[in-house]
Amino acid sequence: MTLRRSRICKGCWQQMHLPVPLHGVVSVPFRVFGIRPSRMNPNTCTICELMFTTVMRARKITIDATVLFADLRGYTTLSQSHSQDAISGLLDAFYDECASAIWECDGLLNKTIGDAVMAVFNFPIRHADHARQGVLAARAIQRRWSARRKTLIEPLGLAGAELGVGVGIHCGELSFGEFGRSHRDLTAIGTVVNLASRAQSAAAAGEILVTQAIHERVQSDLAGSRPREFQLKGFEAPITLYPA
Amino acid sequence: MTLRRSRICKGCWQQMHLPVPLHGVVSVPFRVFGIRPSRMNPNTCTICELMFTTVMRARKITIDATVLFADLRGYTTLSQSHSQDAISGLLDAFYDECASAIWECDGLLNKTIGDAVMAVFNFPIRHADHARQGVLAARAIQRRWSARRKTLIEPLGLAGAELGVGVGIHCGELSFGEFGRSHRDLTAIGTVVNLASRAQSAAAAGEILVTQAIHERVQSDLAGSRPREFQLKGFEAPITLYPA
Numbered sequence: 001m002t003l004r005r006s007r008i009c010k011g012c013w014q015q016m017h018l019p020v021p022l023h024g025v026v027s028v029p030f031r032v033f034g035i036r037p038s039r040m041n042p043n044t045c046t047i048c049e050l051m052f053t054t055v056m057r058a059r060k061i062t063i064d065a066t067v068l069f070a071d072l073r074g075y076t077t078l079s080q081s082h083s084q085d086a087i088s089g090l091l092d093a094f095y096d097e098c099a100s101a102i103w104e105c106d107g108l109l110n111k112t113i114g115d116a117v118m119a120v121f122n123f124p125i126r127h128a129d130h131a132r133q134g135v136l137a138a139r140a141i142q143r144r145w146s147a148r149r150k151t152l153i154e155p156l157g158l159a160g161a162e163l164g165v166g167v168g169i170h171c172g173e174l175s176f177g178e179f180g181r182s183h184r185d186l187t188a189i190g191t192v193v194n195l196a197s198r199a200q201s202a203a204a205a206g207e208i209l210v211t212q213a214i215h216e217r218v219q220s221d222l223a224g225s226r227p228r229e230f231q232l233k234g235f236e237a238p239i240t241l242y243p244a
Numbered sequence: 245m246t247l248r249r250s251r252i253c254k255g256c257w258q259q260m261h262l263p264v265p266l267h268g269v270v271s272v273p274f275r276v277f278g279i280r281p282s283r284m285n286p287n288t289c290t291i292c293e294l295m296f297t298t299v300m301r302a303r304k305i306t307i308d309a310t311v312l313f314a315d316l317r318g319y320t321t322l323s324q325s326h327s328q329d330a331i332s333g334l335l336d337a338f339y340d341e342c343a344s345a346i347w348e349c350d351g352l353l354n355k356t357i358g359d360a361v362m363a364v365f366n367f368p369i370r371h372a373d374h375a376r377q378g379v380l381a382a383r384a385i386q387r388r389w390s391a392r393r394k395t396l397i398e399p400l401g402l403a404g405a406e407l408g409v410g411v412g413i414h415c416g417e418l419s420f421g422e423f424g425r426s427h428r429d430l431t432a433i434g435t436v437v438n439l440a441s442r443a444q445s446a447a448a449a450g451e452i453l454v455t456q457a458i459h460e461r462v463q464s465d466l467a468g469s470r471p472r473e474f475q476l477k478g479f480e481a482p483i484t485l486y487p488a
Contacts, residue, residue: 032276079434080435091423187358
């Protein structure tokens with residue numbers, strides 16, 4: 001896995017024109033104060049992660065952003081019949097490929113939950129075309145995973161397992177920040193997050209499904225994509241989704 | 245919300261007999277080195293969180309533990325018709341009540357994902373009766389939330405919304421640690437986690453459903469609980485669950 005590492009924090013540079021070193025000797029004094037590469041995107045720093053509290057003095061912000069969910073199909077079934085080691089090796093590989101794909105597109109790998117990952121685009125690194133970055137990251141996940149999966153089947157004894165990835169993407173206004181007074185944990189909430197998650201549930205293994213909102217912003221990359229209607233949990237009206 | 249704060253880290257004390265101060269003047273030198281109350285359980289410290297890498301020199305461990313999922317019902321529907329502020333106020337309150345209930349029972353609030361929380365019991369603070377701690381925490385969540393919810397309906401304009409909590413609990417061996425080489429994030433994986441999550445999906449608003457494994461360990465607290473069979477996604481055979 002190769003990922004071009006940024007030498008200074010891209011978020012701090014973009015938003016404050018502040019060169020915060022992330023690696024090497026010059027980063028040492030910063031590290032003493034807890035400023036280091038973010039776990040969610042190593043090209044940004046921990047200041048960016050906590051930008052709400054340390055810079056903006058807010059606990060949460062409302063932003064226009066893209067949310068991506070990717071989920072490993074067949075994982076629940078698989079984890080009943082395989083050793084913890086095999087499952088853990090599989091997830092290591094899956095998280096790594098997702099992380100690389102997301103970070104290449106300047107996204108934030110916000111959460112890993114069992115066999116699923118959730119990413120946000122347009123924060124803290126801004127991109128006017130964040131919807132497109134989300135689609136590119138989703139395609140990179142599919143491409144990377146289908147190559148990586150082949151190398152795992154034999155060593156992990158996973159022959160016959162499905163192990164495709166389903167991806168869902170949606171964009172719009174969402175709340176991002178720390179919810180709850182007592183437990184501090186960065187998360188995104190709102191309909192955008194819920195619908196992205198539901199789109200992911202609707203996607204078949206190997207498929208990427210995006211919403212109308214994504215389709216409107218990324219038309220050139222989705223030419224010829226045929227919309228389908230889905231009845232999604234928690235949404236009364238049928239939802240139109242496009243394969244990407 | 246009142247929560248008795250521990251003055252020293254309960255995890256470090258229990259496992260290494262090391263008194264790591266969490267609050268006050270004596271904690272300052274520790275804080276300089278990044279040792280502070282954990283975000284996941286303020287009665288433990290950041291050393292405990294990273295115990296794998298700093299103390300045990302492993303990246304993940306296999307432990308016998310209890311996993312609890314709690315989810316706010318009706319949230320997806322609600323977030324379509326209410327302001328971000330109302331939703332965010334609602335989640336603030338929900339996370340806080342869950343955190344208090346979980347921490348009182350020495351659990352780790354490992355993740356918040358949209359309207360759901362995931363907790364682990366028996367790490368880093370050990371409890372031989374962790375299954376019972378999980379059940380007590382679940383009951384505390386239901387009790388706290390049903391009181392708190394009433395105070396929110398009017399100020400947030402949520403009249404008529406369901407807003408009950410569904411809880412699922414399971415226990416057994418799971419892998420806990422950092423998965424993926426590039427993205428570092430503590431998480432638990434394995435069938436125990438999957439089944440706890442599915443039990444939660446099966447629970448109605450206001451209900452707690454526990455597995456056979458929990459029932460076996462906590463019989464005295466579940467006397468008279470009538471088992472029901474459920475067909476759960478990803479599991480071929482029907483699964484027996486007990487209301488707690």
